[in-house]
Amino acid sequence: MNATNISRQDCLALDQADALRELKDQFDLPAGVIYLDGNSLGVLPRATLGRVQQVISQEWGQGLIKSWNDAGWIDLPERIGNKIGRLIGAKPGETIVADSTSLNLYKVLSAALTLQRQADPARTVIVSERSNFPTDLYIAQSLAQQHGARLHLVDDVAEIPALLNQELAVLMLTHVNYRTGYQHDMAALTAATHAAGGLAVWDLAHSAGAVPVDLNAADADFAIGCGYKYLNGGPGAPSFAWVNPRWADQAQQPLVGWLGHAAPFQFSTDYQPAAGIKRFVCGTPALLSMSALECGVDTLLAAEQFGGMAALRSKSVALTELFIELAEARCGELGVRLASPREAQLRGSQVCLSLAAPLEHAGYAVVQALIARGVIGDFRAGDPQRLDAVPHILRFGFTPAYIGFTDVFDAIEHLREVLSTQQWQEPRFAQKGKVT
Template sequence: MTRQNAQALDARDPLASLRTQFALPEGVIYLDGNSLGVLPAAAPARVAQAVQQEWGEGLIRSWNTANWVNLPQRVGDKIGRLIGAPPGQTLAGDSTSVNLYKVLAAALLLAKQQGDPARRVIVSERSNFPTDLYIAEGLARQHGFELKLVEPEQIAAQFGPSLAVLMLTHVNYRTGRMHDMAAITRAAHGCGALALWDLAHSAGAVPVDLNGADADFAVGCGYKYLNGGPGAPAFLWVHPRHLERMEREDLWQPLSGWFGHAAPFEFSPHYRPASGIARFACGTPPVLGLTALETGVDTALAAEPLGGMAALRRKSLALTSLFITLVEARCAGHGLTVITPRTEGERGSQVNLARGEGAYAIVQALIARGVIGDFRAPDVLRFGFTPLYTSFTEVWDAVEHLRQVLESGEWKEARFNQKAAVT
């Protein structure tokens, strides 16, 4: 594979036109969209319109005239098109942590309603993203459940009479490994448990079919592959059977705020949950954040006429396969180990490399050269490949920079201060 070969792949790429949707900085190879997506070119003008016209001129009237009040459902329905959810099942707003709190608490409530005192275990991966584990740990303490953390190869052994909720991230942030959502959900249901999925590293990057997999609950992030901007609102999804049961049995989600009320502008002193997914709303929607998120989601939906998520997945696999091949061929002998699965069906849209010495310094040396990936303690170099805007030539160039950093030893000469990074 030469650079000219990579350029030829770009010339034949049916998704190449999607790159023009983004404000990509000159001289930067951005391989960190799995942490923060690139700015959509349409976002500044759209957010400015929301600020200057809708807020500045429309003022409070814009809740109706600009339809602010329905932003959570409208944006949620657009996200639903990327995750296998028909309209009315997905809600945008709040953070991933808050949404996880709401749906996991609802799942525990449903598990309790089964009346089996032995079914009191929440299972998750030990390497799951920490906020998921922290939320689960807190809810387990509050509701008398046990949080059990296992390695990926131990998940199959957990399906039994004590399992209440299996809580997994579809694509693991540390390894890039992707679970078989349908098979695992089927196994959870087979033992009477519920399956809750975190789509933070999936939505907008890999095909997801929540209804097809018969999942129970899901949450996801708006600022990674959905390109919603830093701190963008997240989303949640609930299977219709649980929405119907909660309504039938008058079961509440735990954050019973006014926007989840059946008639929020009735201003009743007593709570009455809304029907459907709206009962999982809480406080006032973050209008500007949802406005920016909508422009980001639109960049992913722009792929629909070109083959949609299936086409994005094909390009994602081609990009990650090329990166793995080039790293192993051009950076051999420098202590790098590919920890992301080679099997395509088990790989998300990122490639993680482990190196016992200097991983953080190597990432920083690459960033100094304009190749932006990220580091995860203690020894992981992580590179995300967003098929909407990443090119094959950028993959070739990124590996060439990595080779030069390793062979020159420049990473040893610099001294960098390790700083925390938002995932």
Template sequence: MTTRQDCDVLDQEDPLRELKQQFDLPAGTIYLDGNSLGVLPRETLGRVQQVIQKEWGQDLIKSWNTAGWIDLPGRIGDKIARLVGAAPGELIVADSTSLNLYKALSAALRISLEQAPERKVIVSERSNFPTDLYIAESLAQQLGLRLHLVDNVADIAATLNTDLAVLMLTEVNYRTGYKHDMKALTAAAHAAGALVIWDLAHSAGAVPVDLNGAKADFAVGCGYKYLNGGPGAPAFVWVHAKHAQRCWQPLSGWLGHAAPFQFTPDYQAAAGIKRFICGTPALLSLAALECGVDTVLAAESLGGMQALRKKSIALTELFIELAESRCAALGIRLASPRDENQRGSQVCLSLDAPLHEAGYAVMQALIARGVIGDFRAGDPARLDEVPHILRFGFTPLYIGFADVYDAVEHLVQVLKNEEWKRPEFNTQGAVT
């Protein structure tokens, strides 16, 4: 079994270790929740202060031109494009993931229904992130379509038929960390005559993504997880070049107009991806997001996303090894794929009976020890099939191998000493 000393050596030999200096991490904290909210880059505070004090405070409205505010959605979009296999000018930063999914799914459905009106089905996974399903259900009701949810990855193939309009998947599942084969599934959906939308919320900045290489149609993603953009950071949307000039999105706001400052009463869509902007962008949040994206781009000189992925796999493999060897007898089981090629940059653990219901309290006890992960509730009626999970995200930019070892040691102590039984860990907060 890997020892703490082995982990210290791995950290010393890690070519990416210098990237941790980009972040302001609290002392004594092992942060394994970057798949929910990334940590604060050191550059963010100064950059946001500059926007507030100089660009807004002194230059006022002139900064839309003098500071390039108007160009930020595209400029940051081009930076994110380098992380997800998109070309310059194909990806824009705007709004939230939910709003961007509504735009992208609306556009995809319009294209599909114009080409084949008989296609009436949207397909996704029952375990997809709920906001994706809510948006799809809303659009299905509006358009007289049907949302079909599969329970298992293997069931997707049977839905790729002449009824399918759009296949909507999250590349890395938020609960289990399962990672789809984007290229293969996109090709299979296209062969069936359907379009594909990919949610990259748990992919962008975490795993290598090649949207153009996979010939995907649409993609969305958020800025506050692995891109370290801060709480509520703006999201992004990408459209394949073959669709960009012909697609229509329903939130036709003024900044997505071809000439927004002509203030004409009729709407004419801007060229390409710019039509996916709706309203005025949130400049303070954009400034913070750009700093976060730059922390990921800093890895380019060290091997880029491939190097980050290599370390991510090593970190998650180590965590699985240690958790299974030290915690299996204490009631812990792996809930993520064992195959590294089918796993994103997170590992999820479930609890055996009689600890089924203790997941939230176990996570709170870990957080009290300075190990921050998160809890995701399962189905109370089917805990054997859909269990409560302890979810741990591994961001290679600032997580080291010794962090992984120490996190498992804390988990062992929480379980052995039954610290999770303390009353303060069993009072559930509004956010889990």
């Protein structure tokens, strides 16, 4: 079908034929909103409000401290971890929910560096992308200083193979790049890292719940991920950590706390790590947030009856390819350019666009104008010193559980109108808030 000839009626027909369409009923989406920002904050599941109210009014309000046992609070990190494990190719007992993405990355990257230092002190280089999410780079910079290591950043993934050498300690990458949506070949890069004697640490913030992931099949070493993006756990939802079983009882994570102890309720003054992944828990879990996260994870598991992550991925590819085709066909002459990989296998569940001159700096205002129309995406600024290589981008996430083909068509029509009428030039759209 030629993109220039695709009609809204065609998209309505695709939605009617969509086997996953009933999954949308799980979410409390505001009326009139096309939400293309689930890669930043997932939508509220309908079950979440009732579940959190139950935890507050019944389990906390009535059960009080008894709920640690009676309501199973103490088991939540493992229980939800096992559910997430079904989405990322992990076996039961390999994944744990605890703390934030940044803290979990600190734990696993420190553990990987410690393992390498013990095995071969000459391995002192952490390799990552300059376009990796900043918190990952900040954590790596901090740990490099503490471990006497060096962080080497590449501007192009083609540079990575040459750095997989005898100096490599850890390759640290985000599976799906937050800026461009580029999806790394996890299995191939992990195998090449191992062949060079290194360890592979993967951030799944933009892939868990969005694209099929199989950590065991890829033989990854460590992984962490976000709970509030595609897992729909709510703002500030806890993160998760996964450790390959071969390292689980050797890894020394630096933030040892009482619930990571082998016997936390013996209240010993001497720390003894729990077996396996449990040692990556530090302090008391955030029960309200964890309860909300479980509802979010359950929205992904509901897709198992329709084919699970494979079915979600198939729809995601169809949505993103339609978005790209329509954006280029209907907005290309207005300066819209594709900033994500064109090949579906190289792209996560998001599409990033940039604007050609003379609109290259108008991205923020364009996104704000779209939001005012009910089309919610987001903006990511380019590097001010590398605007030629890292442009400002308009970023759109596609969560197939609640986004349809008609949403894609309507979003592009709004984008075309914003650009063709120059609505983005209204002064109100230039005003930046603290969060952009």
